[in-house]
Amino acid sequence: MTRKLRLVTGIVLFLFVTGHLINLAFGLISIELLDELKPVFLAPWHNPIGEPLLIVSMLVHGLLGLLALYHRNTLHMTKLDASQLLLGLAIPPLLISHLLGTAIGEEIAGAQASYASVLTFFWVVAPISGLEQVLVLIATWIHGCMGLFVWMRLQSWWPRIAGFAYPLVVLIPVFALLGMVEAGKEAIALQGDSAFMAKVAEGIDPLTNMAAELMAIERNVLIGYGTMILVVLVARAVRLRAQRGLVTLTYVDGPEVRVKAGPTLLEISRMNDVPHAGLCGGRGRCGTCRVRIKAGLDSLPQAAPIEAATLEQIGAxxxxxxxxxxAPVGGQSLEIERVLPAYTEPEDLHAKKASMPAPLSVGGVQ
Ligand code: FES
Structure with missing residues (x-):
């Protein structure tokens, strides 16, 4: 359930961001066109279903991310996982000023945010905030692509669409950034135009009148967010401290390692540089990390629902x-055999799936 929720909310947010970036790319033509197309790209979200869905997805996805951080047994992780985690943590503080200047500003200050006003603000009034927008655009896009890639590459249909998807991963943000730059230059050039400045005033003046309140909201959100991360890290440290004792883990083809209890078997492999497949990045979706427990099975904690569901899907x-x-508990000795080769690729799973007489779902989340 948790992993499905994380995936679904991630897809909702990714769709919103993709629409926003495509809209931004039209800045290559003109600010006027940007503003004309804005209602079109926001139509799926500006309605009684889309808006709550977007807000709930944002909150749930963020909270599930913090929950995943709490459940991490080790901070020893792959570069892909580390990048995704850090980018995910960086997005809320980078995004808050943008939200205050647009959606939240519209709600509480009655500002009429338009691309004319937003671009003037970022290119003329507060260029540092503009730079922040570039960073949040890049961070959000990369974070979303990484999350989707880990899931999509395990799906049987991925090889058929990969050739289209890879260029889009680069083209969409590049064109969005180019659109932002061109529209920014146009906004600077139009600072003497009275009609343009009247539109700018509708977006900026109400925010300026409430600047103190908006800054207080931003400060409180940042403090609250920082506190939440701190609480999660402290709770995680307390949880790990409570799991005392040593675990002895023997791989049938070597080596034997002794570690403090807490990490999962895959994390122990990674901590000790033992090659071990794990295509979904430890999310319990792919089944490629599966191991045969040769000794000590009874002393392992029971499989949680996420694990049990995937084991059932792969017919383990x-x-x-x-x-x-x-995750073995303190005092346990286990002997394990990695079932799949350490360097298993998604294509190997798709080929295996195609040749299986009975259904084998390697995707986990369907
Ligand atoms: S790494 Fe994918 S299920 Fe374990």
Whole structure:
């Protein structure tokens, strides 16, 4: 359930961001066209279903991200995981001023945010905030692409669309940034135009009148967000401290390692540089990290629903567990065998799936 929720809310947010960036790309033509197309791109979200869906997705996705941080047993992770985590944590503080100047500003200050006013603000009034927008655009796009890529590359249809998807991953943000730059230059050139400045005033003046309140909101949001991360990290440290004792883990083809209890079997492999497949990045979706427990199975904690569901989907034997989900407790000795080669690729799984007589779902989340 949690992983499905994280995926679905991530897709909702990604769709919103993609529409926003495509809209921004029209800045290559003119600010007027940007503003004309804005209602078209916002139409899916400016209605009684889209708006709550977007807000709830934002909150739920953020909270699930913090929950995942709490459940991390080690901060030793792949570069992909580390980048995704850090970018995800950076997005809310980078995004808050943008939200205050647009959606929230419209609600509480009655500002009529338009691209004319937003671009004037970022290119003329507060260029540092403009730079922040570039960073949030890049961070959000990369974070979203990474999350979707980890899921999509496990799907059987991914090879058919990959050739179209890869160029879009680059073209959409590049054109959005170019649109932002061209429209910014146009906004600077139009600072003497009375009709343009009247539109700018509708967006900026109400915000200027409430500047103190908006800054207080931003400060409180940042303090609250920082506090939440701190609480999560402290709670995580307390949880890990409570899991005392040592675990001895023997791989059938070597090596044998002894570690403090807490990490999952996959995390132990990574911490000790033992090659171990894990295509979904330890999210319990792909089943590629699965191990056969040769000794010590009974002393392992029971599989949680996420793990049990994936084990059932891949038709695993009773002595097989997902290394990314099973975490041995202190004092345990286990002997394990990695079922799949350490360098398993998504294509290997798709080929295996096609040749299986019975259904084998390697995607986990369908
Ligand atoms: S890494 Fe994908 S299920 Fe464990």
């Amino acid at each position: 034997d009773p002595e097989v567990r997902l290394a990314c989900q099973a």
